[in-house]
Amino acid sequence: MTAPIQVIVNGEQHRIDVAPMRRLLDVLREDLHLSGTKEGCGEGECGACAVLMNGELVNSCLIPALQANGARLCTIEGVSTEGRLHSIQQCFLENGGAQCGICTPGMILAAHHLLDKHPNPTLEEIQEGLAGNLCRCTGYMRIFEAVQKAAEAQNAV
Amino acid sequence: MPERDDIVGTSPLRKEGRAKVLGHAKYIDDLSLPGMWHGATVRSSIARGRIRAIHFAPEVDWSQFALVRASDIPGENTIVHLTKDHPCLAADKVNHPEEPILLLAHPEKASLLAGVAGVRIEYDELPGVFTIEESETAVANSDVDRIVWEGSEYGGTANCFKQYVLHSGDAKETEEGLAAAFESADYIVEGEYHTGAQEQLYIEPNGVIAECKKDENGNVVSVCVRGSMQCPYYLVHALTLVFGLPEEKCRVIQTETGGAFGGKEDFPSVIGSHAALLAMKCGHPVKMIYDRAEDMAATTKRHPSRTRHRTAVSKKGQLLACEIDIALDGGAYATLSPVVLSRATIHAPGPYKWPFVRVRAKAMATNLPPHGAFRGFGAPQSLFALERHMDKVARAVGISPEELRRRNFLATGDQTATGQVLTEPVDMQRLLDRALDESDYYAKLAQFAEENRGSAVKRGIGIAAFMHGSGFTGSGERRLNSVVEVELLPDGRPQILVSSTEFGQGTNTILCQVAAQTLRIPYEQVVIAQPDTAVVPNSGPTVASRTAMVIGKLVERASAQLLEKLRIESGPQADHTLEQFTQAALAYLNAHGDLRCSARYEPVRPVEWNDELFHGDAYPAYAWAVYVAEVAVDLNTYSVSVTRFDALQEVGKIMHPVLAKGQIEGGVAQAIGYALYEKCVWKDGRMMNNQMTNYIMPTSADLPEIHVHFEEVPCVHGPSGAKGIGELPMDGPAPAILNAIENATGLSFDSIPLLPEDIFEKAHSFTDPGHGGSEDLDPERLGEFLPEVNA
Numbered sequence: 001m002t003a004p005i006q007v008i009v010n011g012e013q014h015r016i017d018v019a020p021m022r023r024l025l026d027v028l029r030e031d032l033h034l035s036g037t038k039e040g041c042g043e044g045e046c047g048a049c050a051v052l053m054n055g056e057l058v059n060s061c062l063i064p065a066l067q068a069n070g071a072r073l074c075t076i077e078g079v080s081t082e083g084r085l086h087s088i089q090q091c092f093l094e095n096g097g098a099q100c101g102i103c104t105p106g107m108i109l110a111a112h113h114l115l116d117k118h119p120n121p122t123l124e125e126i127q128e129g130l131a132g133n134l135c136r137c138t139g140y141m142r143i144f145e146a147v148q149k150a151a152e153a154q155n156a157v
Numbered sequence: 158m159p160e161r162d163d164i165v166g167t168s169p170l171r172k173e174g175r176a177k178v179l180g181h182a183k184y185i186d187d188l189s190l191p192g193m194w195h196g197a198t199v200r201s202s203i204a205r206g207r208i209r210a211i212h213f214a215p216e217v218d219w220s221q222f223a224l225v226r227a228s229d230i231p232g233e234n235t236i237v238h239l240t241k242d243h244p245c246l247a248a249d250k251v252n253h254p255e256e257p258i259l260l261l262a263h264p265e266k267a268s269l270l271a272g273v274a275g276v277r278i279e280y281d282e283l284p285g286v287f288t289i290e291e292s293e294t295a296v297a298n299s300d301v302d303r304i305v306w307e308g309s310e311y312g313g314t315a316n317c318f319k320q321y322v323l324h325s326g327d328a329k330e331t332e333e334g335l336a337a338a339f340e341s342a343d344y345i346v347e348g349e350y351h352t353g354a355q356e357q358l359y360i361e362p363n364g365v366i367a368e369c370k371k372d373e374n375g376n377v378v379s380v381c382v383r384g385s386m387q388c389p390y391y392l393v394h395a396l397t398l399v400f401g402l403p404e405e406k407c408r409v410i411q412t413e414t415g416g417a418f419g420g421k422e423d424f425p426s427v428i429g430s431h432a433a434l435l436a437m438k439c440g441h442p443v444k445m446i447y448d449r450a451e452d453m454a455a456t457t458k459r460h461p462s463r464t465r466h467r468t469a470v471s472k473k474g475q476l477l478a479c480e481i482d483i484a485l486d487g488g489a490y491a492t493l494s495p496v497v498l499s500r501a502t503i504h505a506p507g508p509y510k511w512p513f514v515r516v517r518a519k520a521m522a523t524n525l526p527p528h529g530a531f532r533g534f535g536a537p538q539s540l541f542a543l544e545r546h547m548d549k550v551a552r553a554v555g556i557s558p559e560e561l562r563r564r565n566f567l568a569t570g571d572q573t574a575t576g577q578v579l580t581e582p583v584d585m586q587r588l589l590d591r592a593l594d595e596s597d598y599y600a601k602l603a604q605f606a607e608e609n610r611g612s613a614v615k616r617g618i619g620i621a622a623f624m625h626g627s628g629f630t631g632s633g634e635r636r637l638n639s640v641v642e643v644e645l646l647p648d649g650r651p652q653i654l655v656s657s658t659e660f661g662q663g664t665n666t667i668l669c670q671v672a673a674q675t676l677r678i679p680y681e682q683v684v685i686a687q688p689d690t691a692v693v694p695n696s697g698p699t700v701a702s703r704t705a706m707v708i709g710k711l712v713e714r715a716s717a718q719l720l721e722k723l724r725i726e727s728g729p730q731a732d733h734t735l736e737q738f739t740q741a742a743l744a745y746l747n748a749h750g751d752l753r754c755s756a757r758y759e760p761v762r763p764v765e766w767n768d769e770l771f772h773g774d775a776y777p778a779y780a781w782a783v784y785v786a787e788v789a790v791d792l793n794t795y796s797v798s799v800t801r802f803d804a805l806q807e808v809g810k811i812m813h814p815v816l817a818k819g820q821i822e823g824g825v826a827q828a829i830g831y832a833l834y835e836k837c838v839w840k841d842g843r844m845m846n847n848q849m850t851n852y853i854m855p856t857s858a859d860l861p862e863i864h865v866h867f868e869e870v871p872c873v874h875g876p877s878g879a880k881g882i883g884e885l886p887m888d889g890p891a892p893a894i895l896n897a898i899e900n901a902t903g904l905s906f907d908s909i910p911l912l913p914e915d916i917f918e919k920a921h922s923f924t925d926p927g928h929g930g931s932e933d934l935d936p937e938r939l940g941e942f943l944p945e946v947n948a
Contacts, residue, residue, distance in 0.1 A: 100417075
């Protein structure tokens with residue numbers, strides 16, 4: 001049994017037939033071949049599968065596909081434009097914000113969401129804003145620095 | 158043209174960083190092969206017993222599944238590490254919960270759940286042992302029912318995988334010296350310290366895709382496994398035995414690896430062999446990806462430990478002698494326990510001068526899933542014990558913790574407990590001075606002592622001094638006999654060929670920096686090949702803080718040879734532009750077809766090590782460190798937060814400041830988790846909290862500012878003077894934090910992880926009228942632990 005859903009992913013409209021209990025994560029990875037969204041835990045703890053849904057940060061492993069019907073989604077593949085890195089991506093790259101890289105897509109989307117809400121975040125706001133995204137490599141310090149630099153870069157534009 | 162002498166020491170962009178921030182990097186679960194099936198594992202539900210029968214549920218259509226049992230293994234039923242005691246699949250008995258018994262593959266991933274649920278295994282259950290103490294008791298009582306590992310054919314004894322005795326000199330003389338020292342000592346200080354298991358918790362779980370080729374008679378011709386791993390040639394070795402194939406017929410390819418920390422050192426040999434067996438059985442490529450719960454329940458963790466110290470010390474605070482007894486819980490099979498134990502043993506006496514040392518160490522068998530490699534590899538356990546104990550010794554003598562250390566540090570020219578003469582500069586005094594200075598230690602001590610009065614939040618500061626050996630222990634590097642190659646690509650760019658893997662720490666980047674600097678061309682020009690054993694030579698495993706120092710040096714040598722060949726060919730040149738290099742490279746390729754230079758491991762200076770006496774040069778070089786932790790203990794909630802952390806280390810030349818800082822910060826964060834958050838809850842050998850929901854690692858909101866400081870003292874063994882860095886930061890934070898907690902509260906804790914309930918319990922035991930008092934606690938401070946006083 002499947003049901004049709006319509007989603008706009010990274011600006012592109014898709015109509016997909018999904019089984020009702022399928023996770024948004026599986027739809028993105030398997031049906032749309034957007035493998036930048038990662039599965040780390042499957043229970044909403046690690047944030048590796050984070051995407052933006054109607055501008056809100058969600059764990060796509062916890063979203064039944066039907067719930068995404070009509071939504072506007074942004075995945076890591078939609079953050080850069082024509083191969084040009086977004087300033088957040090550039091700052092992660094330059095400041096050591098990505099080590100093994102598996103948390104990076106979700107972390108960059110969380111940073112994106114954070115900077116949308118707080119264009120000049122304090123350290124506490126950064127710590128709080130990224131607390132749903134686990135990173136086992138960096139100890140987060142390089143990520144904080146990357147987000148601070150990205151805020152400066154965005155505000156300078 | 159920029160100076161080429163300074164590529165090592167700058168921070169160019171991570172080689173694969175762009176793909177990672179774009180989300181383009183392909184990890185194993187992002188890959189798919191045509192006709193690929195999916196695999197799953199049926200595991201033991203009990204800790205120990207005999208398999209009586211396996212039942213298959215009639216409602217499952219088994220004709221759609223491929224099944225593999227132990228009897229299907231074409232070669233030996235073993236996952237080889239140091240010994241062959243570890244079966245690939247349990248045949249007739251199981252020795253730990255989650256032990257693999259049966260493998261299933263199906264074209265549809267979703268159908269596997271029903272398959273796994275449709276297998277029911279009947280057992281005759283046997284009694285198990287689940288702690289070091291239970292395992293020891295079984296041996297002491299000759300309780301044959303609880304001897305869970307015989308293993309004499311694997312070099313062990315009943316329930317014991319391995320034992321070492323380290324004497325600082327001749328065994329008899331050392332024993333006499335110990336006896337005399339304890340006889341004449343002003344103080345004898347004893348302590349017992351415990352550390353728990355720790356999950357590596359890489360965010361990408363273990364996973365592989367395997368292929369298998371068979372001839373017309375159905376015999377296996379070759380296997381190929383790609384996946385998330387640290388050590389491609391370890392898996393090659395495992396496959397040769399499982400399939401009875403020569404090495405060249407077992408190909409292994411590392412894909413982008415989402416964190417490892419040791420957890421993908423030995424374990425990929427298990428999941429890789431399993432997927433290859435399923436591929437053999439079903440005739441399709443097979444993908445196996447563990448979900449988080451399976452990964453946490455079934456794969457390796459850091460060895461739990463118990464360490465006992467007995468120390469003789471003079472009233473002037475001079476360390477006279479120590480007896481250290483270490484026991485590790487190895488789990489059900491030997492795996493890497495003997496080498497983890499070896500590192501624990503060598504690091505146990507720490508960065509101190511001891512006239513007489515005896516370390517006795519053993520790795521015991523229990524019916525837990527086998528424990529394995531995890532960043533630090535035995536050293537975090539023994540250094541936790543030592544650095545907590547040093548504070549205890551200082552208290553007994555009546556001097557400050559830093560002063561006790563200062564009076565006993567090893568220095569240049571001294572001998573370590575294994576008799577290694579420290580020929581390269583060692584300046585622990587300087588590290589201590591600077592660490593105290595950077596952390597504003599004395600001002601903080603005074604400030605906290607003042608502010609803590611009458612406050613329910615107690616703040617404190619603590620230190621730990623330690624070292625970590627770079628590279629394999631003793632003769633290990635010579636046995637590994639690593640080879641590195643550097644070749645020219647058809648467009649004239651150099652390419653590095655190594656089996657050393659990138660899993661976040663920066664292997665790709667630093668090795669390219671070394672080659673670029675040696676070849677005197679820009680970093681961006683250097684390429685590093687994907688680790689594929691059909692293409693790259695065996696440069697050994699990516700473990701033991703060896704890559705920067707050992708492999709980096711080999712890349713430097715191979716690159717220098719390549720440059721020399723080009724120079725000979727095109728006439729000697731003192732310096733060259735990139736254009737000249739490329740022209741010379743293309744001319745060489747035109748004339749000779751290809752150019753590939755290799756370098757094989759040679760110690761820079763002789764490394765003398767006696768495995769039997771456990772004596773000599775344990776490591777080519779050590780990294781040295783002094784860490785300072787600040788904590789706040791809230792006596793209303795009993796929670797501890799680390800409020801500031803200063804990590805000062807001497808790791809030789811810093812190859813890449815951004816990556817180096819990232820290594821230290823990440824290690825400190827993991828070690829804060831080890832000390833305060835990460836508890837594996839066991840029941841009858843099974844991990845009960847195998848979820849990120851209830852196994853708690855630090856989030857971005859839990860960590861303090863981590864201040865990283867380096868002293869740079871170039872080391873002869875590494876490229877441009879670099880030493881190992883990766884594991885060091887795992888060793889020091891836990892004892893520094895518990896020392897700080899004692900400074901804050903007067904409560905002395907000797908076990909990690911230390912959770913709020915542990916602090917609650919101890920604080921309340923003092924206020925219990927039946928409590929007999931404690932050597933740990935100033936009676937005048939008792940009132941501080943009564944909540945009503947705080948309220």
